[in-house]
Amino acid sequence: MTTDSTNEQVESFVENGHKILTSLATAYNHPENYSVLSSSLELKQRLTNPKNLPQEGCDSSEIIEEAIKTIFSGYCNVSHPQYYGYISPKPLSISVLGDFLAEGLNQTPGAWRAGPAATVIETETLLWLSEFIGYKQNMGKIPNGIFTSGGSMANASALKLARDTILGREVQDKGLVDTRFKPTVYVSQEGHFSIWKALDFLGLGRNCLRRIQVGEDARIDLNKLEEQIQKDRQKGYKPICLVGTGGTSATGAVDPLDSLAQLASYYQMWFHVDAAAGGVFANIPETRQHFQGMNLADSVTLDPCKWLFVPFGIGCLLTKNGSELLKSFQASSHYWEDLSEPDLFQMGMSGTRQWRSLGLWMAFKHLGYNGYSKLLKNLLSVTFHLAEVVKQHSGLELLQEPTLPVCCFRIGNSGRLLPLDKLNHLVQSLVVEKGEHYFTILDWQDRTFFRVSLNNFQTEKHHLDSLIEAISEQLNHLENHQSN
């Protein structure tokens, strides 16, 4: 290869990179240029009628142009301050750049010898995460946690720890077939579906899960929980794991973690807290009181790609003792020499994996605890503002006082219009169709509510005022239409 052609390649890489960054910067800084959610008919048709595999290659700049055009023809505008869907945040630009760098250099964060700096940064970021949420760990030579692809894999790994630790290590070799164990696992009805998926995946089976009733506040009912545990024990079942939810996906409710910790300890169960969504609020003065007891958990799931505003694909399982992870997951092969170094890939299910922590590491350095905590407080304050506005509005009904940045409410009186649930569905779809606000529907105990999740650190109170105006306008329009 000549120097000239190398230079050309570098130039074209930089030029193409520039195109991508420009397009990202526009989407990022001018989110109002796009609807909150858009999709073309042509794109929809490709869902069932995909294009054929190209036989010949084509120029990279053309491909980039086509990719950008395609993406924006079916674009979920998470950068828009009026996007309130699920928990899909606008990522911090520093973390986007960090991920870009990490992907470009393709470093292995799973072992010192295969990616020294990546492994160190991974380890450091795990530690910072525990410090950020105030989760105290026993310091040893190996990290007390592992990054995963997301919250579901972190929960699955926690359930494996529970299985192996409580049932005894022989279960790792023999499995559960023909064993004397009849394990049971407990979570509230509002717990995340990844728990039962994982039980199926681990061979424990979905039937071992006891989904415990919640109160009006969406928190687990402690009496029902204890009754169920006792009933199971009397029937010869072996309770192995109690999962507390630190921020339900639907309404952001946090279980009484301190009472759960006591129960788990009394009945000798593994205590796991699924704090995928809410855990980052555990050490913020405004919300700290809700998370008392989380520090007693044997393991905690966190999803930094939610309210820590880093790109998707980074979940995390923190444990008191990293050695538990090593005992559960260690496996090697003859191509992997034993150098007695910490091999992070031996502490979880993944072998080769993306180096996702660089973006988060950069974000932590950029904002520090104080900067992050300011962003989280802002999210809480706009959420509480929305709840107040709803309470002041004669036509709206709040589901419950928000704990975390999720606010659920509904039109509470349909007058002579449609049945209430249908009306709420209709108003939601009409407002969303206009492309200026995006929020979702929550079916809560047979009643339909609007679910507004505050995901964007740039959302301000006036954005939420305008959402309420849009809902009221739509309702007035329907009422006028009815009376004409």
Ligand SMILES: Cc1ncc(COP(=O)(O)O)c(C=O)c1O
């Ligand atoms: C409480 C809770 N647990 C687990 C998960 C699963 O995380 P992931 O989607 O990253 O796998 C979610 C996702 O929203 C969640 O809210």
